[in-house]
Amino acid sequence: MKTNLYQNKMLIDDLSCFFSNKCVLENVSLSIIKNEILTIIGPSNSGKTSFLRTLNRMNDFNSDFSRKGNVFLDEENIFHMNMEKLRMRVGMLFAMPIPLPMTVYENVIYAPKRLGVIKHGKKSEMDAIVEQALRDASLWDEVKDRLDSSAMKMSGGQQQRLCIARILAINPEVILFDEPCSGLDPISTAKVEETMIALKKRYTIVLVTNNVKQASRVGDRTAFFLMGRLIEIGGTAKLFVSPKEQKTNDYITGRFG
Template identity: 55%
Template sequence: MNTSVKDTMESTFAGWTETVGNAMLEGEARMSTRNTDVFYGDKQAIFGVDLDIGKNEVLAMIGPSGCGKSTFLRTLNRMNDTIDICKIKGEILLDGENIYDKNMDVVSLRARVGMVFQKPNPFPKSIYDNVAYGPRIHGLVSRRAELDEVVETALRKASIWDEVKDRLDQPATGLSGGQQQRLCIARTIAVSPEVILMDEPCSALDPIATARIEELIAELSENYTIAIVTHSMQQAARVSTRTAYFHLGRLIEVGSTDKIFTAPDHKLTEDYITGRFG
């Protein structure tokens, strides 16, 4: 990193010294990052983030666009591996294991840390095959009946079963946007991950579909650890238990959602929450 560039960036953080709030948890964390830097070529996108994601909590990550929250999310299941120029420094632990360790198998990792994307991206296959895709490639089921059950359970958990149970063999691309996104969630659940990462899962959906997904997130939080990136502060307030505020690649403040939205400690967080920028 070019020092002069870094200096100018630093200067925009006149008030920032280190993350405010309880970024590290007292108890056992499902995932934790320690001093994590992310680079795209020469450009640094994430600066020394330390953050824990607790078991069965919903962590919302908010911040103005370009603040690095999506990039950070994608490092949590090594989705950035597909980008040649992307380099990661520091540690990211899943149940105490470093996921960037060379002994860590990325395929198995992603079966443990699933991901739901911004735009619904069902495969050009039938509804059934979309959900069955994960269990099949990983060889998680041995019999067809077992697979049927897994597919049904996943679809039920994603509360889309009633809408699609009669047309499981039809192409998934024929579903509405909201249904597609719930199908994608079902697809993720079907491999029984420990953590689900959601990258602005409602940004392409209408308000009604969004409401259904939000309900679903609340239900899922009973069994899964969820980290969600969102553009909408209201959504973060509705679905999350804890909120992290990112700004220009730095984690500015972390705290319980209530506190962040009512009494943030940091000036930048406050400015963002109150709509001075963003």
């Protein structure tokens, strides 16, 4: 793996996942390169969300879940890491925006506070974190005058960007997006996509999406999953123009899925 010109941020080595002994992911091996957007496409039940949730061990709470194989983050096996530490480094955004039932400000500062990132507990320090996170999530201009209003009252697109800001506030290394635009209108989707592209300068992004066009718009590389298997992975442009596998071609041209 050292032959790679790019730096691997995460390395997935022969990973298989099971729910109650039913295999949902079979022998997947791939690498995630630093500062890229890796998009994962595939029909439902292809195991793409299970894959994503394994990368920051969100599946570990499910007692039916088991896995084989390993995942490395900067050459460190994530299954030997402290779960909370891992999630600080590998953040996750869910399909539906889930603002916590508190104000916009509190939503952003929630995790830094709990994780002890704020050293002195000064108001100015917290304000700076909140502003920076909201700016990076391109939400600051829309909410700067109502930081103290409930996050539940925002629109869906704003809520999703707030959730991004919440993750940015703890400054992770990798961000996992699980169909982040499935509940959003086209304009909100465009904003979230812009945000993602802006973020890849500093973060490594994995995006699972049901929307093939979205994958072609934002992905540097794209992986195609089907029935729990990785069918093909490659540069997005290449994969969409001349896929190696017939199944990939069928899927991206809309013949099934």
